[in-house]
Amino acid sequence: MGVIGRDDAGRRWSIGEVAQASGVTVRTLRHYDEIGLLRASERTASEHRRYTERDLRRLYRVRALRALGLSLEEIASVLADSTDDLAAMRGLLTAQLRGLEEHAAHIEQLTRQIRGLLGQIDSGSMPDPDRFMTTLEMIAVFENSFTTEQQEQLAQRRTELGPEAVEAAKTEWSGLVEELLRHVQDGAPVTDPRVQALVGRWDAVGSRFHGAGAGGEQTKAAAQRMWQENSEEIGRSLPWPVDRMRDLVTYLERARQSR
Amino acid sequence: MGVIGRDDAGRRWSIGEVAQASGVTVRTLRHYDEIGLLRASERTASEHRRYTERDLRRLYRVRALRALGLSLEEIASVLADSTDDLAAMRGLLTAQLRGLEEHAAHIEQLTRQIRGLLGQIDSGSMPDPDRFMTTLEMIAVFENSFTTEQQEQLAQRRTELGPEAVEAAKTEWSGLVEELLRHVQDGAPVTDPRVQALVGRWDAVGSRFHGAGAGGEQTKAAAQRMWQENSEEIGRSLPWPVDRMRDLVTYLERARQSR
DNA sequence: GCTTGAACCCGCCGTAGCGGGAGGTCCTAG
DNA sequence: CTAGGACCTCCCGCTACGGCGGGTTCAAGC
Known part of the structure; x- marks a missing residue:
């Protein structure tokens, strides 16, 4: 009868043999040893690692969990309590x-x-590299300023309203941005009636795009395209510096709150 | 008339102001400066960074490209030749x-x-944590040993043949693994007729699952499940140590070549 | 027994994109 | 004039190893 489950019987493997057999590198094995994830159970008198059969089985578990995308730390934690811990595994x-x-x-x-x-590059609709860069800048600004849900809602309404209405709204919006930016730069208080009127119009334009229906799979794609196109529009009409855009967003929010 | 495009006119921003306006951290800005991706155009006498409007625009470009998932190095390369380089951008x-x-x-x-x-855990079909771990070990072995295409092909045939045929094949296969492993351990040469016969049967079992048709979207999912189930089967029938599995695969390949 | 080349040891530096702290200087409002 | 906030420059940390360098040790052949 074999001595099963005992480590003081059976073959030992050198680190190179283990690497060969398991397909990992020697360096990786040393790393696992270093961080304590997989220690060679024994060492020779001259400190050479000797791996036992148990070590090999542990190695295979480690590799499988790694292939599932778990971090070494997570693997260590789930292999730590060697008792039956399917629950912990399930959680992980x-x-x-x-x-x-996500x-x-x-x-x-x-x-x-x-x-x-x-698509925009290939369609030749953006022959000017500087405008392309401007679009990029605007993407950055808007991604910082709006939540994803807002973008989705806007895009959904857009698809429902059709291109002409969108075109009109875009034009109107660009004008609004320009006017609002002027007030921002003049330092007009948010309670200024002219500002409040602009904010009202802003939200009116926006509300045409708001909706509560369930967004399909296309929603986000449409949203992205809309933002790119709008960015281009606004980019053309914008007086630099760009960082004013952020002021504008803050300004808008304050104006709404003081309403 | 404004002095547009000149840096010696216009506002300057401190690193903190830039961080506030753009939504990145001060540390990030210093990092970009450090690696030369975005240098503050000027410094005060006391070495404080002064960002110009041009710097800000560059920052927005950097952030936009980062949001698209490009590395800082890639961004640097595409922003390096500030000339019209839509082609380079397109390539990137x-x-x-x-x-x-991918x-x-x-x-x-x-x-x-x-x-x-x-699913296996929840269905209660694997109440034994040690068997679960065994499955994991086998997954690691097989993922190392077979190519993705092989796995896909196997799985496709599987769905076409239905569960009974698969069940039969699995049983047959487990037996084959056992027999082959014995020959491997005995050190039987790959040219041994008994071994060759086993290899023939092995490939016959496998060939029932081989096919050339176009795999649908489900193919991989089925493949994964099949490997998990097979792993469990084989895990039960396997004489340890596990590393012999690798020998077996090598052995099989040599046997096929000497055929 | 001796040599020799392969295998092994340890320690250290590098990776991408910053986070965060130490220890010192600078600026601005009161 | 002072306090505290903003800024500066190092420097170590993170993941999961890759890849040196310089020094043993092992196994095989003579």
């Missing part, structure tokens, strides 16, 4: 799943955004 | 898109894999 995997889904959503968004930009 | 974005799509595919795969494992 669930968390990992949530993280992956990550996937983000990637999806980036993909659409880049496709939109590539 | 295209590459970025490809990278994102990344997305990987995430999708991980998601399915984890969902499969969670």
Whole structure:
């Protein structure tokens, strides 16, 4: 009968052999040893690592969990209590799943955004590199200033209203931005009736795009394109410096609150 | 008339003001300065950074490109030749898109894999944590040993054949693994007729799952589940140590070549 | 027993994109 | 004139290792 589960029997493997057998590098094994994730159970008199069968099994577990995207720290924690801890594992995997889904959503968004930009470049609708850069600047500003939900709502209404209405709104909006920026630069207080009137018009234009219906899968893509186009519009009409845009957003919010 | 495009006119901003206006941290701005991506055009006598309007515009470009997922190095390269370089930008974005799509595919795969494992845990079909770990070990082994295409092909045939045929194949396969492992341990040469016969049967079982048709979207998910189930089967029938699995795969390959 | 080349040891520097702290200087309002 | 906030320059930290350099040790052949 074999001595199963005992480490003082059976073969030992050198670090190189383990690396060969498992497909990881020697350096990786040393790293795992260093951080205590996978220690070689024994050492020779001259400090060479000797891996036991148990070590190998642990290594395979580590690699599998790594392939699932868990961090070494997470793996260590779930392998620490070697008792039955399916619950802990379940929790970790669930968390990992949530993280992956968020990550996937983000990637999806980036993909659409880049496709939109590539489309604009290829369609020749943006022959001026400086305008392209301006668009980029505006994207940065708006991404900082608005929440995702707001962008989605705007985009949904846009698809429902059709291109002409959108065109009209864009033009009106560009004018509004210009006027508001002037007031901002003049330092007009947010309670100024002219400012309040502008804010009213601003929200009126915006409200035409607001809605509560359920957004389909296309919503975000449309949102991205809309922001890019709007950015271009506004970019043309904007008096620099760009950082004023942020002032404008803050200003708008204060004006709404004092209403 | 304003002096547009000249830096020796206009406001200057301190690093804190820039951070406030743009939404990035002071530390980030210093980092960009450090690596030369975004230098403050001027310094005061006491070495305090003074950012010009041009710096701000560059910052917005940097942030926009970062939001698209480009690395700081890539951004630096595309902003380096400030001339019209839409072509370079197009190339970068295209590459970025490809990278994102690969990344997305990987995430999708991980998601399915984890969902499969969670399903197994929740269905109570794996009450034994040690068996769960064994499954993990086998996943690691097989992921190292087979190519993705092989896994996809196997899975496709599986869905076409239905569960009974798969069940039969699995059983047969487990037996094959056992027998083959014995020959490996005995050191039987790959040219041994018994070994060759086993390899023939192995490939026959496998060939029932091989096909060339176009795999749908479900293919990979099915593949993952199949590997998990098979892993469990084989895990039960396997004589440890685990690292022999790798020997087996090598052995199989050599046997096929000497055929 | 001796040599020799491969395998092993440890320690250290590098990665991307900053976060955060130490210890010192500068600026501005009261 | 003083206090406290904003700024400065190092410098170490993070992940999961890769890849040196310089020094043992091992196994095989002579």
